[in-house]
Amino acid sequence: MYIHLGDDFVVSTHEIVAIFDYKTKASPIVEEFLTKQKDLILSTNNTPKSIVVTVQSIYFSPLASGTLKKRTQVQTGI
Structure with missing residues (x-):
């Protein structure tokens, strides 16, 4: 299944590793990781509200x- 992240971003739910609130970017550990x-x-059109880490990329959604x-x-039926 696929999930729309906003703007023109769509990724497979199987590729998603983590979803973080954008406010956690202030954490030194997250800052170093990024x-x-x-x-x-x-995201070029809007202010980012979350960070989506996938197997291949990191998206600001x-x-x-x-x-x-x-x-x-909803996509995975959980």
Whole structure:
């Protein structure tokens, strides 16, 4: 199944590793993790509200982390 992350981003639910609230970016550990990543895909149209880590990339999504969580639960039947 696939999940729409906002803007023009769609990823497979099987590739999602984690979904974080964008406010956690202020954490030193998350900040260090993000600075070492090469495949960051930024949301260009809206202010990011969540960070979606997939197997291949990291997306800054304009949708709230709670909304994305609900979408993954509906898609996977949990």
